[in-house]
Amino acid sequence: MKNSLVLLLYVLFPCLSLFAPASHAASKSDLAKEKRWEEQIVPGIMIGDAVKLNADGVEFLALYAEATADQAKGAVVLLHGIGVHPAWPDVIEPLRMQLPENGWHTLSLQMPVLKNEAEDKDYPPLFPEVPARIQAGVDFLKSKGLQNIVISGHSLGSAMAAYYLAVKRDPVVKGYAIISGGPGVKGDPLMDSLENFKKIKDMRILDIYGSEDMEQVLESGKKRNALGPKIHGNRYQNLKIDGAGHFYRENPEELVKQVSSWLDINIAEQ
Secondary structure, eight states: OHHHHHHHHHHHHHHHHHHTTHHHHHOOSOHHHHHHHHHHHGGGOOSSEEEEEEETTEEEEEEEEOOOSSSOOEEEEEEOOTTOOTTOTTTHHHHHHHGGGGTEEEEEEOOOOOOTTOOGGGOGGGGGGHHHHHHHHHHHHHHTTOOOEEEEEETHHHHHHHHHHHHOOOTTEEEEEEESOOOBSTTOTTTBHHHHHHHOOSOEEEEEEETTOOHHHHHHHHHHHHHHHHHHGGGEEEEEETTOOTTOOSOHHHHHHHHHHHHHHHTSOO
């Protein structure tokens, strides 16, 4: 009997070791880089808490900050740009830390990343992992009783948000805030941001960019602005911040102010 049990365990455990890490093995993200980012940023988090979420068996970092205003209005899921992390000092961190002061919970997600020198055109293989990560963030907020949620992405993060909203939108997601959104990868079924934008329905959308933004962002913004009113009517708003570049380093407070104002007018629970 003892020998039979040993043999059974010997047979089963190698199988389990093959199946258990399968999701990690299937991930195209640089998980080692994600881990390094986590080790660097979590010890310095002063506002909010680090939480671990799970998407298709892959654990990833998120930073959750609760609203500090007297009245909570909803929540914003923040998606960073190419290759960085959920506490990135440009765009993401100002929004992550300051929106709670105006009544908005924030949840900033670590999105799939590649090595530093990777470009947008290298990212399509990662996009199948995007909806599960965003949905994991939405589910986390729902577990907190939040039902009034906005997805906001900067740069490549806006392309990831567009893909999620085009293929797997949760009904609690009421708005989409595009911050300096580019074209993604034209013609790619996952990363063509304009095509995904066309598929998004019944959504309040803020399309914000800087007057000194990247040329590809300005061109993409013109195309969305031509389509937005036709698809979404007055639920679509295109907004330029004068003097701002792609990373809004010139005046991050103005970015926060404009996003916050749009949220209050268009999304806040009454």
